[in-house]
């Protein structure tokens with residue numbers, strides 16, 4: 126731990142922009158669909174506001190130490206759009222890593238289905254008949270047939286989080302700013318936030334994230350052993366006089 130006045134390392138996570146299936150509510154994991162035209166506009170605009178050198182930009186390009194991206198096209202396209210307005214001399218120095226550990230929860234047999242359709246499918250297969258009245262399929266508790274259950278997701282996310290925390294530990298030691306950007310999907314990013322603060326994934330962590338949504342994780346007391354969800358993370362006004370440029 127250090128008391129130096131470097132900004133505390135952060136993870137800025139972004140769910141990819143709108144797709145036809147995020148719009149319709151179909152479960153999308155391996156299906157490699159692209160953003161809609163609106164999704165493209167959404168993420169280009171988010172990039173301009175989020176990343177830049179004026180005080181209203183939350184992320185300064187030089188502080189970006191890594192960008193981790195899900196292998197799916199909608200996430201990779203979002204990454205390109207977010208970084209589009211960064212000076213190419215800086216952008217070319219930023220490691221952009223495609224990482225399988227942050228791919229979407231594998232939905233298996235439920236790929237492409239809406240929640241109501243999954244409930245019907247399971248009923249037709251004789252599943253869930255012992256549930257209490259009003260209770261239905263719940264991905265957290267029940268997982269996905271032919272896909273992943275919460276323990277699979279937990280294992281890969283814990284590995285992913287260790288990679289980020291090693292980058293951040295080094296940046297604290299070197300007393301340099303470090304923003305890691307993670308671009309992925311609805312379920313996996315909610316799981317990622319839950320695991321960041323050591324919550325189990327066998328129940329709904331009750332977090333919301335729309336397509337195009339942005340959130341921030343960091344550490345209390347500038348200490349990688351104290352990961353925290355940064356509730357005011359997206360507020361762009363500097364919180365201390367030092368380093369403020371207005």
Ligand SMILES: O=C(COP(=O)(O)O)[C@@H](O)[C@H](O)[C@H](O)[C@H](O)COP(=O)(O)O
Pocket residue numbers: 140141144146147149150151152153154229240309310311312
């Ligand atoms: O497919 C999902 C996320 O993938 P991506 O669009 O690549 O981020 C899921 O999050 C579904 O979009 C979502 O769970 C589904 O629409 C069910 O919604 P709900 O029944 O309201 O939880």
